[in-house]
Amino acid sequence: MLNYQSTYSPVLTKDFDTRPVTININGKPTTLQLMPWVSLLDALREYADLTGTKKGCDHGQCGACTVICDGDRILSCLTLAVMKEGSEITTIEGVAENGQLHPLQKAFIEYDAFQCGYCTPGQICSAIGMLKEGKAKTRADVKELMSGNLCRCGANTNIIDAIMEVKNQDSHE
Amino acid sequence: MNNFSYIKANDLPTAFGHVRLGDAAKYIAGGTNLIDLMKYNLTKASSLVDINHLVGNHDIEELPDGGLRLGAFVRNAATAYHPLVEERYPLLSRAILAGASAQIRNMATNGGNLLQRTRCYYFYDANTPCNKREPGSGCSAILGYNRIMAILGTSESCIAVFPSDMCVALAALDAVVNISGEDGERSLAFADFHRLPGDTPELDNNLKPGEIITSIDIPQKGFARNYSYLKLRDRNSYAFALVSVATGLELENGLIKDARIALGGVAHKPWRVKEAEDFLKEKEPSAENFAQAAEIILFGAKVFEYNSFKVELAKRAIVRNCMMALNPESQLPGAQPSA
Amino acid sequence: MSTRPAIGQPISRLEGHMKVTGAAKYAGEYNVPGLLYGYVINSTITKGKIISFNTEAAKALPGVIEIFTHENRPSLAWFDLSYADMDAPPGSPFRPLYNAEVSSNGQPIGLVVAETFELARYAATLMEIQYEEESFRVDLKENLAEAHTPSIGMATMLKPPPPKPKGDFEEAFANSYAQVSAEYFHGTEHHNPMELFATTTIYEGDGKLTIYDKTQGTINSQLYVGNIFGLHFKDVRVISPYVGGAFGSGLRPQYQLFLSVMAALELKRPVRVTLDRSQMFTFGHRPQTVQYTRFGTDEYGKIIAMNHKAIGETSKNEDYTENVVNWANMLYASKNTLMQYELVDLDVFSPLDMRAPGGSTGSHAIESTMDELSYKLKIDPMQLRLINYSEKDDSLGRPYSSKELRQCYLQGAERFGWAERNPEPRSMRRGNKLIGYGMATGIWEANHLPARAEAIIDSEGKLQVSSAVTDIGTGMMTIMAQIAADELGLPVEDVAISYGDSKMPFAPIQGGSFTTSTIGSAIKAAGKALRKKLFKKAKDMDSSIFSSMDIEDVAFRDGKISVKDSPALSVSFKEIVAANKGKAIKTINFSVPKFFKLKKYSRAAHSAVFVEVEVDEQLGVINVTRAVTAVAAGRIINPKTARSQILGGMVWSVSKALREETITDYRLGKYMNQNLGEYHIPVHADIHDMDVIFVEEKDENVNELGTKGVGEIGLVGMPPAIANAVYHATGKRINQFPIHFDSLL
Known part of the structure; x- marks a missing residue:
């Protein structure tokens, strides 16, 4: 199997014009000068300096880049920023309100639901989306519906404990 | 990934016009597979035509004959959780929810789900020969690490597997794919939509260049009483199927009146064998009969060095899933095997 | 009320707030003005030689600054030993862009530096590389x-x-x-920590560098960079306040560190190199x-x-x-x-x-x-x-x-x-x-290994402890604070920990389950010395209540030195510092395991x-x-x-x-x-x-x-x-x- 030469020929890009893209990020209309090939994830991290949203794989395989877009949890690495013109995006930086941590943020600290902290913003944003969807009834459902967020430190049981705590608070209200 | 022009199309003629202009132009909807492929330089596009904003096909509607029309631009999650789908086509709902992750299901469209490309390791590695990626370069999987590859309908040139879960259910439900192109509209039976690799593995399906999937129709019969989706994979969630099974059974007086069994993870398209379904008609819904049907379905399977287990696994999965269909409440999250 | 010992308490991570709000910054997240992005080119063959690079198309792109390969890299340290690190096995360490030889699949063979990440990634695809392949063996069982x-x-x-x-x-x-x-x-x-390996190198002028690196040892990276690039160690500062998991993968400096530093020195500009997930499979x-x-x-x-x-x-x-x-x-x-x-x-x-x-x-x-x-x-x-x-x-x-x-x-x-x-x-x-x-x-x-720690009582009477050690997610900061708090008899809230910076006192690489014992011992040593120093200062105060006492006669509790038998007789740390003309009281101590006893x-x-x-x-x-x-x-x-x-x-x-x-x-x-x-x-x-x-x-x-x-x-x-x-x-x-x-x- 030696001597295989890929015949891959890239499309020669000539057009490097940027365009203004306005996205409502954490309640603030934010205009960024972007080329179309910028993912929403890179737009947030590199162009808007909102590095709370993490890049763990850049291919939709880890969940670290989860943000909330128009109310739904999505992977910001698998969408283009230009496609989100006019959308409402909530990132981890926008989860706390008026300096008050979101109940999930508090529960994550209390239950030690992270170690290195790198998957944490994605886990929290995903959990917010998951609770809003309202489809999880049991702990098993929560585990399944949170399975799009990997944690390599192995904080899994603490993460699910933290989410269950908040889920149970919600259902008691 | 190369840069590209980005164009938002608001109606079909505009979309067709842009993609006609250059064959390196591509449509983008959910983008969950396309952007992944573009980042790996496996797919190239000079322009991306955003068809998310096309008028129409953003809803799920009832059809006059009692069926349902799934707009191509409805997201997978919205489809799975739609009350009419949950009520009448729970098999489809279960299959969708067994695929990808919640986040991806919130992004991916119904039309795009049909157009996913294979997850073959060699297809994804631009530095190895792959007939699907580069026709004529050879298949690295046949003599390679082929644990995840196909056992049915393979060819000398390709043993890749089609990765969708949703499509396994759509195949079982006899769905119809509605397509628009510059030459007008047409419909394809689901079984005719995806292709076997043959000697043109670069073609995953029968969509012509420039055409757009606008909707998917599911006929009235939804097998809502006796259905099950089972997915076997290397972890309990967020992994592609090694073998999956969609089963719908219609029972009458303790006998099987109609049966649908479709397999995922074993072929270049969802796999259905009419003879097996016919065999089950008027028979008792027993493990023995399901096992015989499984033998018929797996007839002619061809195995490779690392995937011979798939034959036995598929047979057992068929039996289990048919038994689970008799008691759909036994299904677990993530389409795992019942307790 | 006396302070409860902090050791043994299930205290929540002190950096938790930073991590749940997205405020915690990792190595690849320092967005400085003028930042350039490096994208690594990896070998697509397993073994052989690179015959040629054609960089023309890539270089022609506006915004592509430079493409580094073994052909044009700056001259570097010659000796193998210079590339050694604290975890180097016997042999000759891998030297990035050293020559035309390829010895493993995915070996880094070049770096594209461009004004944006997207551009660098794209330019890398335009490179034409000719190889001469040789046969290889990668199957252990065979x-x-x-x-x-x-x-x-x-x-x-x-x-x-x-x-x-x-x-x-x-x-x-x-x-x-x-x-x-x-x-x-x-x-x-493969380790696959969630965080991708990344280094952001800030060129500070005059051969000085500030490097944000994903590593399990700031000083390990500092020495590596200093040795290879011939820089004075004092001019190389490696910072890793947050590390997104490592599990051993950061015990040795990874190639993105080398490439980022090389490019920053050559271009005299800040350069970040972040690996992608597939590149995370191209080293240890x-x-x-x-x-x-x-x-x-x-x-x-x-x-x-x-x-x-x-x-x-x-x-x-x-x-x-x-x-x-x-x-x-x-x-x-x-x-x-x-x-x-x-x-x-x-x-x-x-x-x-x-x-x-x-x-x-x-x-x-x-x-x-x-x-x-x-x-x-x-x-x-x-x-x-x-x-x-x-x-x-x-x-x-x-x-x-x-x-x-x-x-x-x-x-x-x-x-x-x-x-x-x-x-x-x-x-x-x-x-x-x-x-x-x-x-x-x-x-x-x-x-456990030798390490140093610095301990300071500041003018507020609070304790500051620092060490170059990293926290890969184990909770170092929290346990350091607990150990330090007990040493000085302070509540954990009155202890501030700084770490993850090669400017701080020496710490070995973090791993092998030896870090708590290693850094903990250093903190204990520093704490003990600081107690002595504080007591001496307290004794030296005008009309000190301790003037005729020894350190054995006093206790350190609640931010005070007090007489063991009559706790009401006390002097607060704050008063001691005030008497020290407001100057903080500090010690840096080295802790060496008692090898003979061990x-x-x-x-x-x-x-x-x-x-x-x-x-x-x-x-x-x-x-x-x-x-x-x-x-x-x-x-x-x-x-x-x-x-x-x-x-x-x-x-x-x-x-x-x-x-x-x-x-x-x-x-x-x-x-x-x-x-x-x-x-x-x-x-x-x-x-x-x-x-x-x-x-x-x-x-x-x-x-x-x-x-x-x-x-x-x-x-x-x-x-x-x-x-x-x-x-x-x-x-x-x-x-x-x-x-x-x-x-x-």
């Missing part, structure tokens, strides 16, 4: 005949060669009552290893003969070794032993310590063999281990500094309900599922693990439904974060036994699943009930703190416990990790 004895070097200090043979193994084995011989294998695994990994065991017992189950042989993979340029075969005789006494360890050189990148390196490999073979013996002997698996319980380390004939493993067995078994196990395989079921109970023992060395003991943490699996009888699908790990690891500084460390090890165990594997195509000499979609680490749905017990263990010998470390021990015993449970459930013994569910069909 090349076992090439195995050789590893060479010895600096890194061998923490990884001694196998213990010398004892007695006559062959004869004793031949004459033993019950015998088991078995072969074990696991393939390559856990080496594929084949193991053979032959254990023989007498009729009572007492082991009389023990042979453990391992053959691991290494690269052509370095002899990377692990402690694989040193454990069996530490755990179980045997008069006749034969322990062997060899390496096969393959055309791969050098392997690299990955969580519980060697230990988790060895225990797989040892504890599976013990399990098999238990069935042969018809003795309960835990009973067999108790029969062979060794109070001393039989491999070296030394006592243990402490060993509460017996309590681990007893308490773990009790919590788990081990007594309910029916010894017969395939005898327990639940619906479609076969149930299996399995257990195993874990052991991991308790080391040599008298073997020091190890132990665990007993009990696992329940459910195996679908027809489909083979395996779930670890329950697991209990009982750990004796000396003193536990923070039960909350320590529990998380053990839980993490338990999740890794599920992963190792049932999930993760790097798939190699031996024909192509490359890894085929270089992504997180196909490299399966567990998802939430894979992880079920897990329980941790910390067994009380007092150890006055191991170090002043009595700590043994908990980073690895959670991963040592549980993988074989899972395999043993699978056997108990199904009657099938699968000696290859990960166990594919379809192998149970």
Whole structure:
């Protein structure tokens, strides 16, 4: 199997014009000068300096880049920023309100639901989306519906404990 | 990934016009597979035509004959959780929810789900020969690490597997794919939509260049009483199927009146064998009969060095899933095997 | 009210707020003005030479600044030794962009630097590279005949060669009552921390650099950069306040550090190099290893003969070794032993310590063999281990500094309900599922290394402690604060910790479960010195109440020095600093392990693990439904974060036994699943009930703190416990990790 030469020929890009893209990020209309090939994830991290949203794989395989877009949890690495013109995006930086941590943020600290902290913003944003969807009834459902967020430190049981705590608070209200 | 022009199309003629202009132009909807492929330089596009904003096909509607029309631009999650789908086509709902992750299901469209490309390791590695990626370069999987590859309908040139879960259910439900192109509209039976690799593995399906999937129709019969989706994979969630099974059974007086069994993870398209379904008609819904049907379905399977287990696994999965269909409440999250 | 001791309290992570709000910044997240982006070009061949690069198309793109290859890189340190690091195995370290040679698939061979990430990534695809390929070998099992004895070097200090043979193994084995011989294998695994490796190098002018690096050792990276680029160490500052997991992958400087620094120095601009996920498979990994065991017992189950042989993979340029075969005789006494360890050189990148390196490999073979013996002997698996319980380390004939493993067995078994196990395989079921109970023992060395720490009492009377040590997610900051708080008698809130900066006092690389003991000891030393200094200053104060007292007569509590017998007589730290003309009082102290004393003991943490699996009888699908790990690891500084460390090890165990594997195509000499979609680490749905017990263990010998470390021990015993449970459930013994569910069909 030696001597295989890929015949891959890239499309020669000539057009490097940027365009203004306005996205409502954490309640603030934010205009960024972007080329179309910028993912929403890179737009947030590199162009808007909102590095709370993490890049763990850049291919939709880890969940670290989860943000909330128009109310739904999505992977910001698998969408283009230009496609989100006019959308409402909530990132981890926008989860706390008026300096008050979101109940999930508090529960994550209390239950030690992270170690290195790198998957944490994605886990929290995903959990917010998951609770809003309202489809999880049991702990098993929560585990399944949170399975799009990997944690390599192995904080899994603490993460699910933290989410269950908040889920149970919600259902008691 | 190369840069590209980005164009938002608001109606079909505009979309067709842009993609006609250059064959390196591509449509983008959910983008969950396309952007992944573009980042790996496996797919190239000079322009991306955003068809998310096309008028129409953003809803799920009832059809006059009692069926349902799934707009191509409805997201997978919205489809799975739609009350009419949950009520009448729970098999489809279960299959969708067994695929990808919640986040991806919130992004991916119904039309795009049909157009996913294979997850073959060699297809994804631009530095190895792959007939699907580069026709004529050879298949690295046949003599390679082929644990995840196909056992049915393979060819000398390709043993890749089609990765969708949703499509396994759509195949079982006899769905119809509605397509628009510059030459007008047409419909394809689901079984005719995806292709076997043959000697043109670069073609995953029968969509012509420039055409757009606008909707998917599911006929009235939804097998809502006796259905099950089972997915076997290397972890309990967020992994592609090694073998999956969609089963719908219609029972009458303790006998099987109609049966649908479709397999995922074993072929270049969802796999259905009419003879097996016919065999089950008027028979008792027993493990023995399901096992015989499984033998018929797996007839002619061809195995490779690392995937011979798939034959036995598929047979057992068929039996289990048919038994689970008799008691759909036994299904677990993530389409795992019942307790 | 007196301050409660902070040690032993389940305090939540002090940096938690930063991590849950997204404020915590990792190495690749410093967006400085004028930042350039580097994208690495990797070899697509496994072995051979680069004939030529055509960079024309890539360079022609507006915004592409430079493309570095071996042809145009700046001249660098010549000697191999300059590339060595704190964790370098014997041999010649990999030198990025050194010459045209390619020695492993994915080897970095170039760097594109551009104004944006997207542009750099795109330009990399425009490079035309011609290679001359050579044949290679990457399959361990096919090349076992090439195995050789590893060479010895600096890194061998923490990884001694196998213990010398004892007695006559062959004869004793031949004459033993019950015998088991078995072969074990696991393939390559990659660390895959969630954070991608990244370095942001800020060029500060005058040859000065500030480097944000993903590493497990800021000073390790600093020395590496200084040596290679000929910079004064003082001019190289490496900062890593947050590290998004590492698991050993950051023990050696990775190539993005080299490339980022090289480009920044050449271009005199800030340059960031972030690897992508597939590039995370192009450096160190856990080496594929084949193991053979032959254990023989007498009729009572007492082991009389023990042979453990391992053959691991290494690269052509370095002899990377692990402690694989040193454990069996530490755990179980045997008069006749034969322990062997060899390496096969393959055309791969050098392997690299990955969580519980060697230990988790060895225990797989040892504890599976013990399990098999238990069935042969018809003795309960835990009973067999108790029969062979060794109070001393039989491999070296030394006592243990402490060993509460017996309590681990007893308490773990009790919590788990081990007594309910029916010894017969395939005898327990639940619906479609076969149930299996399995257990195993874990052991991991308790080391500690020299380190420094600085401790300061500031004008507010609060304590500031600093060390260059990193926090890869273990909770360093929190336990440092707890240890420091108790040293000075302050509440944890009054302690500020700074770390992750090479400007701070020396710390070795963070790993091997030795960091708590290492940094904790340094903090204790600094704390002790600071107490002395504070007391002296207090004595020197005008009309001091302590003027006729010794330090033994006073206590440090609640931010004050007070007279032991009459606590009301006190002077606050704040007053002492005020009397010191407001100048903070500081000490920097070096803590060196008492090597002479330590040599008298073997020091190890132990665990007993009990696992329940459910195996679908027809489909083979395996779930670890329950697991209990009982750990004796000396003193536990923070039960909350320590529990998380053990839980993490338990999740890794599920992963190792049932999930993760790097798939190699031996024909192509490359890894085929270089992504997180196909490299399966567990998802939430894979992880079920897990329980941790910390067994009380007092150890006055191991170090002043009595700590043994908990980073690895959670991963040592549980993988074989899972395999043993699978056997108990199904009657099938699968000696290859990960166990594919379809192998149970």
